[in-house]
Amino acid sequence: MKLCAVTLDCPDPLALAEFYQRATDYAPHPMSDAEFAGLIGPGGFFLGFQRVDDYQRPQWPGPASPQQSHLDFAVPDLDEGEKRLLGLGAIKAEHQPNEQRWRVLLDPAGHPFCLVIEGEQG
Structure with a gap:
């Protein structure tokens, strides 16, 4: 599969x-x-x-309209990856559970996704 x-x-x-x-x-x-x-x-x-x-944006973290799922994207550098995606219209989530290992961003429709260091995902 x-x-x-x-x-x-x-x-x-x-x-x-x-x-x-x-x-x-x-x-x-x-x-x-x-x-x-x-x-x-x-x-x-x-x-x-x-x-x-009537699309409802996910709320992360939050039970009212939970994230349900999210995508992870591997990048060579968290700071540079975050900067690039913020420039494309992403929003940095307020809640960052482990900012040194990954960054939680929201796409323009509110879906949370994470940036992780290449080779450290999973």
Whole structure:
């Protein structure tokens, strides 16, 4: 079994796809539209974004609208990775449980994701 795709709910699939495309350099899927957009990564991995009416941003940490899941991205340097993603529109989460080992950021739709040092994930 091989994980081949992850899809995130959001209010604007094209905007969120653009954020992650700029962050990862994954290729835009040619069939993307306002309802469902996607990116194609290494080995054909698919990162999708689907529009949801009345989308509720995740709250991290918080039980009212929990994160449900999150993505981790390996970077060579936490400070440089954080700076780059903040420049693309990410927001640094207030709660940082271990800022020396990883950084928790929020994408433009509010999904939490982590930056980890390459080779130290898992």
